[in-house]
Amino acid sequence: MVDYKSGKPKSWTGKVETQLIKGKFLQLPIYLGLVSAFAEKILNRKVQATDATLRPIREGDEESSPKTLPREFWGTPAAKVFEENLGELIGLIEKGHFYIEPSQGEWGYCTRCDFARICRKEHMPTRKRAENDALRLRVSKKLERSAPKEETKKTALRTPVGTVPNDQ
Numbered sequence: 632m633v634d635y636k637s638g639k640p641k642s643w644t645g646k647v648e649t650q651l652i653k654g655k656f657l658q659l660p661i662y663l664g665l666v667s668a669f670a671e672k673i674l675n676r677k678v679q680a681t682d683a684t685l686r687p688i689r690e691g692d693e694e695s696s697p698k699t700l701p702r703e704f705w706g707t708p709a710a711k712v713f714e715e716n717l718g719e720l721i722g723l724i725e726k727g728h729f730y731i732e733p734s735q736g737e738w739g740y741c742t743r744c745d746f747a748r749i750c751r752k753e754h755m756p757t758r759k760r761a762e763n764d765a766l767r768l769r770v771s772k773k774l775e776r777s778a779p780k781e782e783t784k785k786t787a788l789r790t791p792v793g794t795v796p797n798d799q
């Protein structure tokens with residue numbers, strides 16, 4: 632399963648599993664989880680994805696290397712941490728709890744956000760309240776975790792060329 636990306640790649644280092652736990656590249660495990668059901672419904676065929684890849688079409692810098700997640704990921708302890716975090720993020724949506732998380736600069740979320748004109752991110756008391764939001768702090772703490780170390784020795788998840796092989 633390949634998702635071709637035309638935007639600027641997000642900078643990252645370390646293991647793909649750790650990035651998932653931090654809430655990045657969420658498409659990868661979600662594609663892996665959904666592709667079989669999608670193919671069966673649309674193509675009426677039994678298909679199983681061996682891996683999911685984000686493949687930037689821009690060339691030139693080392694961040695543009697693909698990020699690949701094999702389907703074996705789902706059997707690892709890292710997947711359990713990821714599932715817990717995904718549950719937390721879904722819980723926020725279910726509660727309608729959308730705190731602001733400004734991400735400015737040329738490639739930040741705010742530049743492409745449909746709500747930028749009404750967002751109160753420049754209102755410092757609002758920003759402070761968002762930063763100290765109890766639910767946000769709880770979820771942020773969970774998103775700070777890394778993939779369990781012992782698991783990554785057993786499971787050879789692929790690390791793209793040009794990245795640091797172990798989390799610092």
Ligand code: SF4
Binds near residue numbers: 740747748
């Ligand atoms: S403009 Fe506001 S709502 Fe939109 S991404 Fe930025 S902080 Fe979030």
